[in-house]
Every structure is written in C-alpha cells, then in structure tokens.
Amino acid sequence: MNEETTTGKEIHALVEEGRKRVACARDGANDGLQAAKEYVRANPWTAVGIAAAAGVLIAVAAKRPQPKTQKLDAIKEWLEDAYAKIPSEKQIRSVVDSSGAPSFLKALAQKLRQG
Numbered sequence: 001m002n003e004e005t006t007t008g009k010e011i012h013a014l015v016e017e018g019r020k021r022v023a024c025a026r027d028g029a030n031d032g033l034q035a036a037k038e039y040v041r042a043n044p045w046t047a048v049g050i051a052a053a054a055g056v057l058i059a060v061a062a063k064r065p066q067p068k069t070q071k072l073d074a075i076k077e078w079l080e081d082a083y084a085k086i087p088s089e090k091q092i093r094s095v096v097d098s099s100g101a102p103s104f105l106k107a108l109a110q111k112l113r114q115g
Contacts, residue, residue: 044112045089053082 040047060078061071 043089049086053079056082 057075057079061075
C-alpha cells in the first residue's frame with residue numbers, strides 16, 4: 001500500500017506533545033492569573049474603576065442594536081469620556097479620609113492600605 005499509516009509510537013508521541021502544550025498553556029494561564037491578582041492587590045481603586053468601566057461598556061453595547069461601526073465609535077467615545085473623568089487615587093483617598101466620609105468607608109480604606 002502507498003497510504004501512510006500512523007504507528008502506535010507516533011500516536012503516543014503526538015499525545016505526549018499535546019499534553020506538554022496543554023501543560024504549558026495551563027502554566028501560562030496560572031502565571032497570568034497570579035499577575036492579575038497581584039496587580040489588583042497593589043492597585044485596588046484602579047481595578048474597581050476598570051471593572052466598573054467594563055460593566056458599563058458591556059451594558060451600553062448590549063442595550064442598543066446599532067451597526068457595528070456606530071457601536072465601536074460610541075464605545076470609543078464613551079471610554080475616552082469615562083477615562084477623563086476617573087479621579088486619581090489621591091483624590092479618592094482625600095474624599096474617603098475627609099471628616100464627611102462615613103466610618104465604614106474609612107475602615108475600608110484602612111483595610112485596603114494594609115493589603
């Protein structure tokens with residue numbers, strides 16, 4: 001016969017190669033997850049802002065059926081406006097630390113500072 005056949009050893013080698021690739025991808029995903037966790041712990045207010053912006057972005061995109069280009073333009077414009085309005089961490093801390101802030105916000109800010 002002129003047809004090529006795959007032997008058991010070749011199949012075993014392909015399976016092993018697949019397992020190695022899956023393990024490598026899993027390790028990369030775990031490293032990425034760990035880096036994300038560390039970033040959130042180091043920058044909690046930034047993470048809150050990003051999560052809020054993503055939630056609003058998804059809600060806005062899902063709310064109105066529009067042609068794709070109009071959606072993308074609206075999302076881009078909204079993101080630019082939202083980014084310009086995000087207060088700095090210093091501004092947020094000054095509001096939380098001011099005497100007018102509720103005590104639970106002060107306690108939350110203290111816990112965030114402690115890590």
